[in-house]
Amino acid sequence: MTIIIETPDTRAPERDYILGVVLVDFLGLDWQRVPSVREDTRITVQDHSGEIRMPDILLQTRDEDWLTHRSLPSRPLPVWDTAEPGLPVTLVDQYLPVIYGDSHPGLQTQGPGPDSESSTINHSQLTHHIPLDIFGAAFFMLTRYEEVVKSDRDEHDRFPAWASLAFQEGFLERPIIDEYVEVLWAAMKHLWPGLKRKPREFAVKVSHDVDGPSRYGFKTPWKLIRAMGGDVLKRMDFASALRAPWIRAYTKTRLHPKDPANTFDWIMDVSERHGLTSAFYFMCGQTDPAKDGEYDIGHPAIRSLMKNIHRRGHEIGLHPSYGTYNRPDLIAQEAGYLKTICAEENISQPLWGGRMHFLRWQTPITMHGWEQAGMDYDSTLSFADQVGFRCGTCHEYPAFDVVEAKPLKLLIRPLIAMECTVMGEKYMGLGTGRTAMETFLRLRQACKVVNGTFTLLWHNTELPGESERNFYLQLLK
Numbered sequence: 001m002t003i004i005i006e007t008p009d010t011r012a013p014e015r016d017y018i019l020g021v022v023l024v025d026f027l028g029l030d031w032q033r034v035p036s037v038r039e040d041t042r043i044t045v046q047d048h049s050g051e052i053r054m055p056d057i058l059l060q061t062r063d064e065d066w067l068t069h070r071s072l073p074s075r076p077l078p079v080w081d082t083a084e085p086g087l088p089v090t091l092v093d094q095y096l097p098v099i100y101g102d103s104h105p106g107l108q109t110q111g112p113g114p115d116s117e118s119s120t121i122n123h124s125q126l127t128h129h130i131p132l133d134i135f136g137a138a139f140f141m142l143t144r145y146e147e148v149v150k151s152d153r154d155e156h157d158r159f160p161a162w163a164s165l166a167f168q169e170g171f172l173e174r175p176i177i178d179e180y181v182e183v184l185w186a187a188m189k190h191l192w193p194g195l196k197r198k199p200r201e202f203a204v205k206v207s208h209d210v211d212g213p214s215r216y217g218f219k220t221p222w223k224l225i226r227a228m229g230g231d232v233l234k235r236m237d238f239a240s241a242l243r244a245p246w247i248r249a250y251t252k253t254r255l256h257p258k259d260p261a262n263t264f265d266w267i268m269d270v271s272e273r274h275g276l277t278s279a280f281y282f283m284c285g286q287t288d289p290a291k292d293g294e295y296d297i298g299h300p301a302i303r304s305l306m307k308n309i310h311r312r313g314h315e316i317g318l319h320p321s322y323g324t325y326n327r328p329d330l331i332a333q334e335a336g337y338l339k340t341i342c343a344e345e346n347i348s349q350p351l352w353g354g355r356m357h358f359l360r361w362q363t364p365i366t367m368h369g370w371e372q373a374g375m376d377y378d379s380t381l382s383f384a385d386q387v388g389f390r391c392g393t394c395h396e397y398p399a400f401d402v403v404e405a406k407p408l409k410l411l412i413r414p415l416i417a418m419e420c421t422v423m424g425e426k427y428m429g430l431g432t433g434r435t436a437m438e439t440f441l442r443l444r445q446a447c448k449v450v451n452g453t454f455t456l457l458w459h460n461t462e463l464p465g466e467s468e469r470n471f472y473l474q475l476l477k
Helices: 012-026 134-142 145-149 176-191 221-233 238-250 264-273 300-311 328-344 365-372 419-423 434-449 466-475
Strands: 002-008 030-036 040-045 051-055 079-081 095-097 108-110 127-129 203-210 278-282 315-318 397-401 406-412 453-457
Touching: 002 012, 012 030, 012 134, 012 176, 012 397, 012 406, 051 176, 095 176, 127 176, 134 145, 134 176, 203 264, 221 238, 264 278, 264 300, 264 466, 278 300, 300 315, 300 328, 315 328, 328 365, 365 397, 365 406, 419 434, 434 453, 434 466
Parallel strands: 002 030, 051 127, 203 278, 203 453, 278 315
Antiparallel strands: 002 040, 040 051, 079 095, 108 127, 397 406
16 A cells, blocks of 8 residues: 655655655655645545645745744644544653644544435545644654754753753653654554554663773873772772772783773673663774773773673674764764774674764764764764653654755664763752652653663763662663
């Protein structure tokens, strides 16, 4: 069955991209777009009766307003009660914010009129009106359209959560686009019961940015003394301070088993017990000595670590240094170094991916760095200051350059939660108590509702003691 999409004949590259993502990547359907003289979007199925109509807002924006504040959604957003049409759809919440769509949303179902011989609605003749511009909203969220339009940035030149529509309108903790797609599918399935969608299952993906593989092993003598002082004065960890010189001296060909940052085998043990594959993203350059790692992946101890990770069936990836987010050439250079070292150690993988350091990201420039580097996916896109669904989805999808209006080969793997965001005093500051756990589990459950992937970042350095490890174990149950 082929889905026919009639749309206004505007912004063809943008329309073809987002229709492909929603209908093929997310739903697994065949489709054909037919440009028409119309103001809305009409969906039909070839050789079948019935239609779905939706508003068409964003992708009819005038050229002079495109990528300007005039094209952003009007606030406050209207809210639609999805229970009104009576479609069988499971969402995080029945009330959906309308990013683009009808000003006063409501779904109408039209069947035979009052003069019809039958009082039963004939589903084959239904017209569903969905008050959401699903494709426009999906384009807005997935391409990070607003991050090109708005100039808000934090001290690390990152687009902050507080500047996003999702945070301002209270839906950052919802996979809003996945929910929109579920509404669309419910309407389609109601009209055309013979349609089959791509099967999806809830999954968990864990990854670990290796900012520091060792607390002491790669430090200069002066930095070693400072680290020992921090152990005593900040952490009251006298045992680690006493061991520090011996750990540094030992780190010649492998990491010391007593090094507080050497949690790699423990992490892999946990992942294997839960049927998970851990991805470890290594730094392969230094553009800011104060913020980047102190190690070189060419060091024998790091080579040994990466061989152990590969031998155990886990993944190795790239964690570009601090100053690369707006320098595609540097991302490509660091990726090349990673692949060179891996080739020398006979490490081969079907996929190569990773995440930007400090979650620094500039749309669309950073994507071009990953593309230029020949990497398969990036898993940066979450906010540093608030957890949630920065892209509105917990499903992987192909990237798109909203400035040049062209699709990219790179896949975006949205990051849903980073441990530092929830626990760190600088961000949400929830520590390791009940509220923190409830936050993680709420996000995990939201992913489960839409059969998505709960992508979790946990640094190897953030599992130093029993309490932190117990928290991590509880979260992965």
